[in-house]
Amino acid sequence: MQLSIRDLSKTYPNGTHALKAVSLDVSPGMFGLLGRNGAGKSTLMRILATLQEPDTGAIALGDIDVIRDKDRVRETLGYLPQSFGFHPRVSAERLLDHFAVLKGLVEPRVRRGVVESLLRRTNLWDVRARRVGTFSGGMRQRLGVAVALLGSPRLIIVDEPTAGLDPEERVRFLNLLSEIGEGSVVILSTHIVEDVEELCNRVAIIDRGEILLEAEPARAIDDLRGRIWRRSVGRDELPALEQELSVISTKLLAGRTIAHVYAESSPGPEFDPVEPDLKDVYFSVMARHHGAGAEVRS
Numbered sequence: 001m002q003l004s005i006r007d008l009s010k011t012y013p014n015g016t017h018a019l020k021a022v023s024l025d026v027s028p029g030m031f032g033l034l035g036r037n038g039a040g041k042s043t044l045m046r047i048l049a050t051l052q053e054p055d056t057g058a059i060a061l062g063d064i065d066v067i068r069d070k071d072r073v074r075e076t077l078g079y080l081p082q083s084f085g086f087h088p089r090v091s092a093e094r095l096l097d098h099f100a101v102l103k104g105l106v107e108p109r110v111r112r113g114v115v116e117s118l119l120r121r122t123n124l125w126d127v128r129a130r131r132v133g134t135f136s137g138g139m140r141q142r143l144g145v146a147v148a149l150l151g152s153p154r155l156i157i158v159d160e161p162t163a164g165l166d167p168e169e170r171v172r173f174l175n176l177l178s179e180i181g182e183g184s185v186v187i188l189s190t191h192i193v194e195d196v197e198e199l200c201n202r203v204a205i206i207d208r209g210e211i212l213l214e215a216e217p218a219r220a221i222d223d224l225r226g227r228i229w230r231r232s233v234g235r236d237e238l239p240a241l242e243q244e245l246s247v248i249s250t251k252l253l254a255g256r257t258i259a260h261v262y263a264e265s266s267p268g269p270e271f272d273p274v275e276p277d278l279k280d281v282y283f284s285v286m287a288r289h290h291g292a293g294a295e296v297r298s
Contacts, residue, residue: 001028001061001062001154001155001185002025002026002027002028002061002062002185003024003025003026003048003059003060003061003155003185003187004024004025004026004058004059004060004061005022005023005024005025005026005048005057005058005059006023006057006058006059007021007022007023007056007057007058008021008022008023008044008047008054008056008057008058008059009021009022009054009055009056009057009209010043010047010052010054010055010209011055017208017209018040018043018209019040019043019044019047019054019209020208020209020210021057021210022040022044022057022206022209022210022211023211024204024211024214026185026187026202027185027202028182028183028184028185029182029185029186029200029201029202030177030178030186030188030199030200030201031185031186031187031188031200031201031202031203031204032188032190032195032196032199032200032202032203032204032217033045033187033188033189033190033203033204033206034190034191034193034196034203034204034205034206034282035191035205035206035207036191036207037191039191039206039207039208039209040206040207040208040209040210041159041160041189041190041191041206042082042159042160042189043209044189044206045081045157045159045187045189047059048066048155048157048187049077049079049081049157050066050070050073050074050077053067054067061073061076061154061155061185062154064076073155075151076151076153076154076155077153077155077156077157078147078148078149078150078151078153078155078156078157078184079148079156079157080141080144080145080147080148080156080157080158080159080161081159082159082160082163084144086132086140086143087132088131088132088133089131089132089133090131090132091128091129091130091131091132092119092124092127092128092129092130092132092135092143093115093119093128093129095132095143095147096115096118096119096143096146096147096150097111097112097115099147099150100114100115100150103150103151104151105150105151114150118146118149118150119146121146121149121176121179122142122143122145122146122176123142123172123176124139124142124143124146127139136169137164137165137166137169138165138166138168138169138170138172138173139169141161141162141165141169141173142172142173142176145158145173145176145177145180149180153184154184154185155184155185155187156180156184156185156186156187157187157189158177158186158187158188158189159189160189160190160191161173161177161188161190161195162174162190162192162195163190163192174195174198174199177199178198178199188200193277193278193279193282194278196217196278197217197277197278200217201216201217202214202215202216202217203215203216203217203220203278205281205282205285205286207286207289207290208290212285212286212289213281213285217278217281220278220281221276221277221278221280221281224276224280224281224284225275225276226273227262227263227264227276227284228248228260228261228262228273228274228276228280228284229260229261229262229263229266229267229271229272229273229274230258230259230260230261230271230272230273230274231258231259231261231267231270231271231272232253232256232257232258232259233256233257233259234256234257235257238250238257238259241259241261245261245263245267246261246262246263246287246288247259247260247261247287248260248261248262248280248283248284248286248287249279249280249283260274260280260283262284262287262288
């Protein structure tokens with residue numbers, strides 16, 4: 001079942017163009033939507049989740065018209081939004097059982113089996129009787145995934161899932177996402193490059209409501225080989241360097257500024273070649289389209 005998005009646009013009453021003729025084809029597996037805050041990711045996710053209407057455009061999930069047939073979409077949709085709340089005094093098992101009833105699993109024996117299976121799959125079985133209010137951020141996110149997986153959805157939308165998680169919980173959560181990305185269309189919306197680099201077989205970079213690049217991460221990285229160069233500069237030297245060359249990103253290292261530059265050939269003997277990664281892909285795409293100064297987290 002493929003997700004097809006065609007010429008999707010959305011403008012808010014305040015004049016913000018959240019989406020501008022977005023077109024994507026998403027096959028089963030993990031698909032990363034990468035962009036900074038305010039790029040249009042959440043608007044696109046809410047439209048796909050049937051929570052918001054586009055101004056123009058079309059979306060098809062297999063033979064389902066996502067915009068016109070929302071009930072059919074919701075029957076096969078799993079959605080983990082960026083922000084969600086669970087009743088803090090209810091146990092994880094009782095909460096998941098409640099959502100299972102809402103999902104149509106009314107036969108008690110079948111429902112108990114599904115709830116147990118999902119709690120085990122998300123590594124929450126041993127804490128199933130604990131109140132959700134005592135859960136860590138990562139545990140709440142894993143419970144959110146369990147809720148999203150009810151009904152064996154064919155389309156799963158995960159919006160900024162690892163923001164705020166500590167490193168250990170982030171690894172555990174990413175491992176869980178990699179397991180569910182088999183046989184379903186899973187869209188991971190994030191501004192954290194490593195989440196996409198570690199999980200997704202395709203990525204789209206979005207900014208100011210436009211898709212700037214859609215590619216396989218490995219191929220996009222390979223296309224940059226021989227074009228990314230690095231130099232250590234003093235902070236007072238940086239403005240002049242930005243005037244002369246395409247500086248795509250900078251970072252501080254041991255009190256010095258390390259600048260990454262995009263150039264077809266060596267900009268000079270003081271520059272070292274860099275083995276590119278997905279961050280370099282992101283920054284170079286943003287620099288070519290909008291100029292330097294893009295912001296993304298790792």
